[in-house]
Each structure stands twice: as C-alpha cells, then as structure tokens.
Amino acid sequence: MSVFVIRRLLQSALVVLVMSLLVFVGVNVVxxxxxxxxxxxxxxxxxxxxxxxxxxxxxxxxxxxxxxxxAFKGNLGLSxxxxxxxxxxxxxxxxxTLELALAALLMAIMLGIPLGVFAGLRPDSKVSKTIMxxxxxxxxxxxxxxxxxxxxxxxxxxxxxxxxxxxxxVNVLGIDVSFLTWDGLAHLLMPALNLALFKISLVIRLSxxxxxETVLQDYIKFARAKGISNARxxxxxxxxxxxxxxxxxxxxxxxxxxxxxxxxxxxxxWPGMGKLIIDSIHSLDRPVVVAYLMIIVLVFVIIxxxxxxxxxxxxPRVRLRDVKA
Amino acid sequence: xxxxxxxxxxxxxxxxxxxxxxxxxxxxxxFFASRLATVSLYVLVAIILIAVFAPVISPTxxxxxxxxxxxxxxxxxxVKGSDGITFWLGSDGAGRDLLSAIFYGLRISLGxxxxxxxxxxxxxxxxxxxxxxxxxxxxxxxxxxxxxQLSFPAILVALVLLAILGKGVDKIIIALVVAQWAYYxxxxxxxxxxxxxxxxxxxxxxxxxxxxxxxxxxxLPNCLPxxxxxxxxQTAHAISLEATLSFLGVGLPITEPSLGLLIANGFEYMLSxxxxxxxxxxxxxxxxxxxxxxxxxxxxxxxxPRLQR
Numbered sequence: 001m002s003v004f005v006i007r008r009l010l011q012s013a014l015v016v017l018v019m020s021l022l023v024f025v026g027v028n029v030v031x032x033x034x035x036x037x038x039x040x041x042x043x044x045x046x047x048x049x050x051x052x053x054x055x056x057x058x059x060x061x062x063x064x065x066x067x068x069x070x071a072f073k074g075n076l077g078l079s080x081x082x083x084x085x086x087x088x089x090x091x092x093x094x095x096x097t098l099e100l101a102l103a104a105l106l107m108a109i110m111l112g113i114p115l116g117v118f119a120g121l122r123p124d125s126k127v128s129k130t131i132m133x134x135x136x137x138x139x140x141x142x143x144x145x146x147x148x149x150x151x152x153x154x155x156x157x158x159x160x161x162x163x164x165x166x167x168x169x170v171n172v173l174g175i176d177v178s179f180l181t182w183d184g185l186a187h188l189l190m191p192a193l194n195l196a197l198f199k200i201s202l203v204i205r206l207s208x209x210x211x212x213e214t215v216l217q218d219y220i221k222f223a224r225a226k227g228i229s230n231a232r233x234x235x236x237x238x239x240x241x242x243x244x245x246x247x248x249x250x251x252x253x254x255x256x257x258x259x260x261x262x263x264x265x266x267x268x269x270w271p272g273m274g275k276l277i278i279d280s281i282h283s284l285d286r287p288v289v290v291a292y293l294m295i296i297v298l299v300f301v302i303i304x305x306x307x308x309x310x311x312x313x314x315x316p317r318v319r320l321r322d323v324k325a
Numbered sequence: 326x327x328x329x330x331x332x333x334x335x336x337x338x339x340x341x342x343x344x345x346x347x348x349x350x351x352x353x354x355x356f357f358a359s360r361l362a363t364v365s366l367y368v369l370v371a372i373i374l375i376a377v378f379a380p381v382i383s384p385t386x387x388x389x390x391x392x393x394x395x396x397x398x399x400x401x402x403x404v405k406g407s408d409g410i411t412f413w414l415g416s417d418g419a420g421r422d423l424l425s426a427i428f429y430g431l432r433i434s435l436g437x438x439x440x441x442x443x444x445x446x447x448x449x450x451x452x453x454x455x456x457x458x459x460x461x462x463x464x465x466x467x468x469x470x471x472x473x474q475l476s477f478p479a480i481l482v483a484l485v486l487l488a489i490l491g492k493g494v495d496k497i498i499i500a501l502v503v504a505q506w507a508y509y510x511x512x513x514x515x516x517x518x519x520x521x522x523x524x525x526x527x528x529x530x531x532x533x534x535x536x537x538x539x540x541x542x543x544x545l546p547n548c549l550p551x552x553x554x555x556x557x558x559q560t561a562h563a564i565s566l567e568a569t570l571s572f573l574g575v576g577l578p579i580t581e582p583s584l585g586l587l588i589a590n591g592f593e594y595m596l597s598x599x600x601x602x603x604x605x606x607x608x609x610x611x612x613x614x615x616x617x618x619x620x621x622x623x624x625x626x627x628x629x630p631r632l633q634r
Binding site: 293 | 478481484561568600
C-alpha cells in the first residue's frame with residue numbers, strides 16, 4: 001500500500017512540475033515575460049522592479065527556479081485589473097465554484113438515480129423511452145447553449161428565476177454561501193441544473209444499466225418470493241447494489257464538474273474561478289491566468305491522487321498491478 | 326488438398342443465385358436496419374453538403390459588407406429585409422441573414438472538427454501502434470502519459486493551451502488535437518495488442534518485413550473498426566468543444582464565425598427577447614452533433630465483434 005501511495009505521490013509531483021515547466025515556457029519563452037508580468041501602463045521604474053523581482057535578467061534555468069520558488073511562496077504576481085495578489089483573487093473565488101459544483105452533483109444524484117432506476121424497472125414503457133431519449137439529448141446538447149436557452153425561457157420569458165449572478169449570501173465559518181437564503185437558492189437553481197445536465201444523463205444510464213442487471217439476480221427474486229413489498233425490494237435490495245458503480249463514477253466526475261463550471265459560470269455570470277479566468281483572459285490579466293493554470297493543475301492532481309488511493313483501497317487489484325508494472 | 330478445396334467451397338464466392346454478400350454489403354444492410362440511424366445518416370450527409378457548398382446555396386453572403394446593412398439588424402424570422410430578401414431565420418445584430426450565417430458557420434465548425442480529428446487520429450495511431458507493438462518500457466511510459474492526460478477533462482486541457490497560445494484557427498486546432506490524441510492512442514493500442522499476437526503478424530515477421538510495414542500495412546488495417554467508431558463520436562465531441570471554447574471567447578477569432586461564435590453574438594440580445602440569434606445556430610449545432618452521435622452509435626453496434634450475429 002505505502003509503495004503504491006509513494007509512487008502516486010511522486011507521479012503527481014512530477015505532473016505538477018511538468019505543468020509548471022509548460023506554463024513557464026509558454027509565458028517566458030513563447031511570449032514576452034515583461035509584457036506578461038508588467039502592467040502595460042507601468043513606467044520604467046516599475047518594469048525594472050518586476051524584472052529584478054522575477055529575475056528576468058538571469059539565465060532561463062535560474063528564472064525557472066525563481067518562478068518555482070515564488071510559486072511555492074504563493075507569489076504569482078499582482079493582478080493588473082484588481083491590483084491584488086493573483087493567488088488571493090482565485091482563492092477567494094473557490095467557494096462559489098465549489099458550491100455550484102456540489103449543487104450540480106447533488107442534482108445529478110437526486111434526479112439521475114430515480115429516473116434511471118425507473119427506466120431500468122420498466123424498460124418498455126413510454127416514460128422510460130422518453131427518459132432515455134432525454135439522456136441522449138443531455139449528452140449531445142452543448143452546455144453553454146442550454147444555459148442560454150434556460151435564461152431565455154425561465155428568466156426572460158417566464159420571469160420565474162433571476163438570470164445571472166449569485167444573489168444574497170450568508171457568511172458561514174468565514175465562507176460566503178448562497179444556498180441558505182431564498183434569493184441565493186433562486187440564483188443557484190438554473191446554473192446548477194445547467195452544469196448537472198450532462199451528469200444527470202450519465203447517472204441515468206448507469207443506474208438503468210445497473211438496475212436491469214440487478215433485477216435478474218437471485219436475491220431479488222428471493223426477496224420477492226418472500227413477499228417483501230415492492231417498495232422495499234427496490235429501495236433497499238436493489239438500490240444498495242446499484243449504488244457502488246454510480247457513486248464511483250460520480251466521484252470520478254467531480255473534477256469534470258469543476259472544469260465545466262467555467263462554461264456555466266460565464267453564461268450565468270456566477271462569480272467563481274471559471275468566470276475569473278475567462279474575464280482575465282479577455283482583459284489580458286496574465287498573472288491571474290498563470291496563477292489559475294497552476295492552481296487548477298494542482299487541484300486536479302490532488303483529485304486524481306485521492307481517487308487513485310480510494311480506488312486502490314476499494315479494489316486491491318489496481319494496487320497490485322501497479323506495483324508489478 | 327481436400328481441405329483446401331473444402332475451404333474454398335465454404336468461402337462465400339458469388340454463388341449462382343447471387344445470395345452471398347460481400348462484407349461491405351452485409352455492413353450496409355446492418356446499418357440501414359435501424360430507421361433512426363438511416364435518418365441520421367441522411368441528415369449528416371445533408372449537413373456536410375451544406376457545409377461544403379455554403380457559398381453556393383446561401384441566400385446571401387453574410388460577410389460581404391457591400392450587401393449587409395445595419396438597417397436589417399435583429400429582424401425576427403420570416404421578415405423581408407430592405408433589399409427584398411426574406412430572412413427566414415431572422416437577422417443578427419449586424420443585419421446579416423442568419424440562415425446564410427449558419428451555413429457558413431457549419432462550414433467552419435465542421436472544418437475545424439474534422440481537421441483536428443484527422444491530425445489527432447494520425448498521432449494517436451502512430452503512438453498507439455508503437456506502444457502495442459514494442460511493448461515493455463516503451464509501452465508503459467507512453468500509456469502512463471496517456472493515462473495522466475486522460476485524467477484531465479478535455480475542456481480543461483484545451484483551455485490551458487488556449488490561455489497560453491491565444492486565439493486563432495491554427496491554435497484551436499492544436500488545442501483540439503492535444504485534447505483528443507490520447508483517446509485515439511488508447512483505442513488503437515487496445516486493438517493492436519490483440520492483433521499483435523495473431524498468426525498473420527508472425528508470418529509477416531518471418532518474411533523479415535520492416536517494423537513500419539508490419540505496423541501500418543498489416544496491423545493498422547485490422548485495428549480500424551474500433552478506431553472508426555471512436556473517431557466518429559470524438560468528432561462530434563470536438564465540434565461541441567470548439568463551439569464551447571469559441572463561445573467563451575478563447576477559441577476562434579471573430580473573423581472565423583463558427584456556430585459557437587454566432588451563439589455568443591446572440592447572447593447579448595437574449596435579454597431583449599431576441600431569441601433567434603442564439604437559438605437557430607444552436608439548433609444547427611445540436612442537429613449536427615446528434616446526427617453524428619447516432620451514426621457513431623450504430624457503427625459501434627455493427628462493428629462490435631461481441632455483438633456480431
């Protein structure tokens with residue numbers, strides 16, 4: 001086990017290092033680092049100061065070392081637009097993105113599993129066929145377009161929900177959350193559903209396939225033969241057994257939700273990390289872009305590491321194969 | 326000798342009644358057995374024809390500044406414009422006919438998706454075949470890289486690249502290729518691993534044929550079925566990804582108005598209930614993606630050896 005974890009840790013560190021090298025090369029070799037790191041309106045003295053602090057007058061390998069050192073200290077430059085440390089700006093936006101992603105995850109589970117189980121129990125009914133057709137659409141529809149259409153229908157035409165923004169937030173343990181106020185919930189509903197759409201389709205397919213396999217098992221037949229009520233068979237015997245693959249996949253897909261929140265946040269003007277990076281790319285706020293790239297890589301490497309380790313605990317074969325290879 | 330003759334007799338050569346089918350005929354019959362797949366294929370062919378012949382069949386040239394006037398801006402669908410042309414799908418913020426803009430947009434969207442797909446297939450094939458054929462360290466190093474890349478969502482990979490590279494047709498193609506090659510490499514490697522141990526490869530090796538010839542002339546053709554399926558579905562994915570990135574403003578420049586950019590342009594008029602500027606390009610995008618996906622699904626059902634009847 002420890003061999004496996006150490007190997008994975010080393011590998012993760014290597015990935016972060018390679019990505020930092022890529023970002024460094026992208027910024028300092030392909031582009032002009034002075035132009036990237038200094039505000040276009042800065043004077044000579046400011047340029048000289050930045051050149052000094054980032055060591056841009058030194059050889060490349062020393063520059064890379066300095067870049068890494070600065071990154072470790074959390075110094076990734078000041079935002080041109082906000083005049084604050086880039087890292088701080090991004091960290092401030094993380095709770096909004098996480099809230100959106102978690103809400104979407106919850107929706108995928110709450111809607112996807114019941115619909116999928118129903119479609120699996122009655123594969124030939126009209127409703128099931130509609131659910132499955134809907135899940136095909138959910139896979140094919142481009143997220144951003146669905147978001148625009150949701151705003152069109154529910155905010156502009158019907159006027160039921162607010163179109164953009166986060167609404168009122170409540171401060172809980174130093175973190176602003178919006179799901180505790182009605183206004184915040186109303187603002188959260190559409191973006192979360194939009195982000196969840198793809199995952200709902202995925203969960204529907206998984207639970208349908210799982211249900212169709214499981215209902216044929218002997219223990220389900222036996223439970224029915226014992227005279228247990230249909231509700232109990234479905235909710236206890238069946239659900240417990242289809243949950244394992246569903247939960248695994250949902251866990252794996254959490255990273256995908258954070259990646260795709262870039263799209264949803266832009267459509268719904270949700271003030272999270274994703275909106276910040278897109279705004280920063282547009283306003284050429286390069287320190288924030290560089291900081292975001294480093295942080296998102298770090299976040300994903302950590303997610304992957306955790307998933308890998310959890311997987312190896314659940315399934316020892318993964319760990320054994322890896323050590324052998 | 327007898328067995329050889331027997332085998333020859335069993336071989337489905339065109340018999341007198343012409344009942345025997347070539348593999349292609351069987352494939353075609355299987356494909357058209359599903360009505361949904363047949364319709365999707367026709368729709369897909371229509372879309373490709375529209376994309377190829379967009380300049381010929383469009384009612385107007387939406388990017389000719391001499392004929393486009395701002396007077397026609399934001400007309401709802403079906404209204405006649407200032408020079409007598411009917412805007413069947415309405416006009417956009419600059420007075421362009423939306424139908425023509427969609428035809429031109431399909432051209433760009435499909436073009437970018439297909440070109441990036443082809444390049445990614447080539448890279449994926451070379452990498453996947455190399456990994457499977459040589460095995461050992463080569464294989465484990467390549468597959469580790471593939472695994473690491475696949476642990477990041479495609480949209481994130483493309484976004485990271487475009488944030489560094491900037492906008493442009495060439496840049497989005499690079500980003501899409503980098504985001505996709507690993508899927509192809511994994512697919513090709515998986516089927517090449519099976520093919521590698523078959524007798525015909527051994528025979529080719531005994532003939533002292535070069536590695537390259539064995540890989541590309543002998544193994545690769547036998548790996549094609551799963552590759553075709555993945556390529557079809559992945560192209561739909563690439564088109565959707567390009568539209569998303571262009572919508573976010575990090576993909577194509579305004580000079581290359583793909584469907585994603587058309588939708589983005591309509592977004593600002595959304596709040597004043599001018600739905601058509603975003604709606605119709607989105608429908609075009611959706612029809613293209615769904616038809617490619619359905620054709621791909623049918624191909625997967627036919628080409629999957631486990632489902633072979």
